[in-house]
Amino acid sequence: xxxxxxxxxxxxxxxxxxxxxxxxxxxxxxxxxxxxxxxxxxxxxxxxxxxxxxxxxxxxxxxxxxxxxxxxxxxxxxxxxxxxxxxxxxxxxxxxxxxxxxxxxxxxxxxxxxxxxxxxxxxxxxxxxxxxxxxxxxxxxxxxxxxxxxxxxxxxxxxxxxxxxxxxxxxxxxxxxxxxxxxxxxxxxxxxxxxxxxxxxxxxxxxxxxxxxxxxxxxx
Amino acid sequence: xxxxxxxxxxxxxxxxxxxxxxxxxxxxxxxxxxxxxxxxxxxxxxxxxxxxxxxxxxxxxxxxxxxxxxxxxxxxxxxxxxxxxxxxxxxxxxxxxxxxxxxxxxxxxxxxxxxxxxxxxxxxxxxxxxxxxxxxxxxxxxxxxxxxxxxxxxxxxxxxxxxxxxxxxxxxxxxxxxxxxxxxxxxxxxxxxxxxxxxxxxxxxxxxxxxxxxxxxxxx
DNA sequence: GCCAGTTTGTTCTCTCGTTCACAAACTCAT
DNA sequence: ATGAGTTTGTGAACGAGAGAACAAACTGGC
Ligand SMILES: NC(=O)c1ccc[n+]([C@@H]2O[C@H](COP(=O)([O-])OP(=O)(O)OC[C@H]3O[C@@H](n4cnc5c(N)ncnc54)[C@H](O)[C@@H]3O)[C@@H](O)[C@H]2O)c1
Ligand SMILES: NC(=O)c1ccc[n+]([C@@H]2O[C@H](COP(=O)([O-])OP(=O)(O)OC[C@H]3O[C@@H](n4cnc5c(N)ncnc54)[C@H](O)[C@@H]3O)[C@@H](O)[C@H]2O)c1
Numbered sequence: 001x002x003x004x005x006x007x008x009x010x011x012x013x014x015x016x017x018x019x020x021x022x023x024x025x026x027x028x029x030x031x032x033x034x035x036x037x038x039x040x041x042x043x044x045x046x047x048x049x050x051x052x053x054x055x056x057x058x059x060x061x062x063x064x065x066x067x068x069x070x071x072x073x074x075x076x077x078x079x080x081x082x083x084x085x086x087x088x089x090x091x092x093x094x095x096x097x098x099x100x101x102x103x104x105x106x107x108x109x110x111x112x113x114x115x116x117x118x119x120x121x122x123x124x125x126x127x128x129x130x131x132x133x134x135x136x137x138x139x140x141x142x143x144x145x146x147x148x149x150x151x152x153x154x155x156x157x158x159x160x161x162x163x164x165x166x167x168x169x170x171x172x173x174x175x176x177x178x179x180x181x182x183x184x185x186x187x188x189x190x191x192x193x194x195x196x197x198x199x200x201x202x203x204x205x206x207x208x209x210x211x212x213x214x215x216x217x218x219x220x
Numbered sequence: 221x222x223x224x225x226x227x228x229x230x231x232x233x234x235x236x237x238x239x240x241x242x243x244x245x246x247x248x249x250x251x252x253x254x255x256x257x258x259x260x261x262x263x264x265x266x267x268x269x270x271x272x273x274x275x276x277x278x279x280x281x282x283x284x285x286x287x288x289x290x291x292x293x294x295x296x297x298x299x300x301x302x303x304x305x306x307x308x309x310x311x312x313x314x315x316x317x318x319x320x321x322x323x324x325x326x327x328x329x330x331x332x333x334x335x336x337x338x339x340x341x342x343x344x345x346x347x348x349x350x351x352x353x354x355x356x357x358x359x360x361x362x363x364x365x366x367x368x369x370x371x372x373x374x375x376x377x378x379x380x381x382x383x384x385x386x387x388x389x390x391x392x393x394x395x396x397x398x399x400x401x402x403x404x405x406x407x408x409x410x411x412x413x414x415x416x417x418x419x420x421x422x423x424x425x426x427x428x429x430x431x432x433x434x435x436x437x438x439x440x
Numbered sequence: 441g442c443c444a445g446t447t448t449g450t451t452c453t454c455t456c457g458t459t460c461a462c463a464a465a466c467t468c469a470t
Numbered sequence: 471a472t473g474a475g476t477t478t479g480t481g482a483a484c485g486a487g488a489g490a491a492c493a494a495a496c497t498g499g500c
Contacts, residue, residue, distance in 0.1 A: 012487060018422040022401060036447065045403035049489055056449055064448040065496035081422050082429030089421075096323045100316040106401065106418045111425070150428055151421065174431065175424040177417075181242060181326065183265035191427045193420050197397075198326045200413050201309075202238040202301050204371055204395040205331070207411045209302030211394065232457060256477065269459060276479055284478040285466035 009080075013054045017077050019044045020051070024074040036067040083111040088147045090173075092164050093156030094119040094134050097179055101155060102130040112151070116143050120160075137164075144171035151175045158182040165192075229300075233274045237297050239264045240271070244294040256287040303331040308367045310393075312384050313376030314339040314354050317399055321375060322350040332371070336363050340380075357384075364391035371395045378402040385412075 009017075023043035027035055037055075041048040055061065055068075061076050062068045078084060089107065091098055094117050101107075102117055117129055118137045127134045135143075143149070152168040154161050154176060161180035168176060169190055178184055178194045186192055229237075243263035247255055257275075261268040275281065275288075281296050282288045298304060309327065311318055314337050321327075322337055337349055338357045347354045355363075363369070372388040374381055374396060381400035388396060389410055398404055398414045406412055 010487075014423055014426050015419070017426070018416075018419040019403070021422070022418075023403070038447085043403070045405075047489070049491090050487090052448065053450080053488085060449070062448055063496065064494070065446050065498095067447065080426070082425040083422070085429075087421075087425055087428065096320040100320040101417070103316045104417065107421075110418050110422065112421055151424055175428050177420055177424060183239070183243070183263065185265075189431070191424055193424060195415055195417070195420060196238075197321070197324065197415070198242075198330050199235070199238040200397055200415060201307075201327075201332055201371065202241075202303070202330065203234055204397060204411055204413060205302045205307055206234050206237070206300070208307065208370055208395050209305075211409075230457070257479095258477085267459075269461095270457090272477095272479065273458085280479070282478055283466065284464070285468095285476050287477065 009057045013057055016044070016046065016050075016054055017081055019046075020054070021074065021077050021081070021083075024070055024077070028070050028074060032070055034067050034069055037062070040068065078111075086111045086113050087150040088113055088115045089151045089153060090114075090116045090118060090140070090143065090149050090168075091153045091155060092118045092137060092140075092168070093154065093160075093180075094124055094129055095155065098155040099129055101153060102132065115147050115149070116140075120156075137167075140167055141171050144173075149173050151177060154178045154180055154184075156180060229277045233277055236264070236266065236270075236274055237301055239266075240274070241294060241297050241301070241303075244290055244297070248290050248294060252290055254287050254289055257282070260288065306331045306333050307370040308333055308335045309371045309373060310334075310336045310338060310360070310363065310369050310388075311373045311375060312338045312357065312360075312388070313374065313380075313400075314344055314349055315375065318373075318375040319349055321373060322352065335367050335369070336360075340376075357387075360387055361391050364393075369393050371397060374398045374400055374404075376400060 020040065023040055027040070027043060037048045037052045041051040044051065055073075058076060058080050061073050089112050091101055091114060094102065098117070098119070102114060107114055114130070114132065117132050117134045118140060119125070119134050120137050124134045125136055149172065152173040152175070154164050156164055158180045159182070161178060161182040162184060165176060165178070165184045165186055169186055174190050176184065176186065176190060176192045178192060181196055181198055184192050240260065243260055247260070247263060257268045257272045261271040264271065275293075278296060278300055281293050309332050311321055311334060314322065318337070318339070322334060327334055334350070334352065337352050337354045338360060339345070339354050340357050344354045345356055369392065372393040372395070374384050376384055378400045379402070381398060381402040382404060385396060385398070385404045385406055389406055394410050396404065396406065396410065396412045398412060399416075401416055401418055404412050
């Protein structure tokens with residue numbers, strides 16, 4: 001110990017690293033070999049000062065007077081996030097959303113491998129979705145014995161979400177991505193992130209309304 | 221002026237109001253008429269102090285020694301967010317994700333009305349999805365003349381996203397929800413929120429990896 | 441080798457958000 | 471009515487994140 005903290009990247013920075021990664025990939029595809037913090041920041045939609053500070057948490061991977069080597073920086077960020085290994089993902093709830101997710105090509109291209117599609121409804125069992133067979137939810141535990149499930153994606157109705165989460169936690173899943181509009185209670189060692197369409201829309205509606213009443217007040 | 225700022229709710233608070241709203245709805249469905257900040261905070265998954273401070277930006281809608289009237293508070297938050305009116309929504313890109321979104325019941329139940337489904341692909345035109353006919357993207361402007369489009373949802377591939385955004389802005393849309401993994405450039409008066417599955421997964425992967433290396437370091 | 445120009449990494453300051461703690465305000469029993 | 475018990479609303483301390491600014495470090499020309 002008493003060594004510089006090897007871990008300890010601020011949460012806000014962690015949330016931006018994937019954005020930088022994507023910007024770097026785009027630049028690499030365009031044949032760019034080197035880029036300045038200014039250029040990368042523009043591609044990622046952030047300020048250059050913020051970008052440099054974010055990258056400084058990972059180490060000193062740039063060269064003063066030159067900029068960053070695109071391929072090298074991309075590798076370093078990928079390594080920090082954990083994209084050198086691939087993460088087995090299980091999707092629970094193969095309805096409208098679950099099927100769209102299963103068909104999403106962005107999973108595999110970014111180091112995530114969908115290993116199982118689970119659902120309660122018997123009429124879905126055995127059906128092929130995106131090259132995988134939909135299996136009964138109760139097979140979760142036997143699947144968990146064979147593969148070391150890293151991430152569980154919940155795409156079931158809100159009232160079933162907590163139950164599914166409990167079962168995922170019980171078989172050792174420690175990262176959950178929840179699409180159901182429900183607050184999940186999980187043990188401390190389990191990470192949950194939620195994607196909530198309704199919330200995003202309501203935030204937009206708030207600003208929309210605020211702009212409207214503001215304009216009205218200005219004209220009145 | 222020199223009156224208490226009528227607008228000016230912190231962004232972080234705005235993002236939580238929909239969560240409180242949903243918790244209140246759940247409580248109301250269970251027949252609860254009144255609740256304390258402690259109880260509501262638990263249902264919303266936040267601390268009670270944070271909840272009270274958030275609500276204090278809206279006004280004093282609680283009663284000391286008693287708590288909050290569920291129906292009344294729900295109305296007040298809904299009014300603040302703008303749920304008393306309904307917002308016309310257009311979805312662009314009716315592929316895997318777009319179809320799932322079109323079928324999402326949470327839209328209408330929360331004051332959002334999908335008025336048009338647009339796509340470029342001729343083979344989709346005229347097809348019925350969730351009771352609406354898919355129309356060519358070029359009809360956007362004529363639709364915008366008939367209805368006052370409030371929110372545009374982008375569910376097209378990443379390389380088409382900026383173009384779609386530009387067209388939406390051109391017809392007067394000032395709120396955009398973007399599902400494509402791309403950074404959108406829009407004028408200042410346009411609000412953009414993004415939902416990015418890949419980013420969420422990568423954030424989870426980071427924490428997963430950190431836990432793994434941490435445990436390894438502890439045992440070594 | 442040295443100087444001008446460029447770009448990073450970091451420090452400092454400021455703003456925003458969270459948490460604590462408590463007085464003010466209410467209810468209810470006596 | 472009064473006092474004991476609750477619960478809200480908010481001021482103040484605290485922490486995290488954003489942005490400006492600059493010294494250190496590199497490149498390339500001469
Ligand atoms: N459709 C969307 O665009 C969208 C958008 C945002 C959020 N959501 C949310 O995502 C969730 C799923 O939405 P959807 O439109 O796909 O709904 P859906 O009804 O089409 O699909 C839900 C699926 O979950 C399965 N299921 C139900 N209970 C289960 C259980 N206990 N175990 C395993 N499987 C179970 C059902 O059989 C069904 O196939 C909902 O919570 C919804 O609110 C959907
Ligand atoms: N499928 C998912 O679960 C998922 C999850 C997260 C993000 N996304 C993102 O959402 C977007 C859509 O994903 P998808 O799986 O539905 O893809 P998809 O290919 O199934 O659908 C895209 C649709 O957009 C239409 N389109 C293309 N260019 C257009 C244009 N210029 N104007 C109008 N329509 C156009 C296509 O005709 C197609 O129907 C992608 O950017 C994807 O990365 C998808």
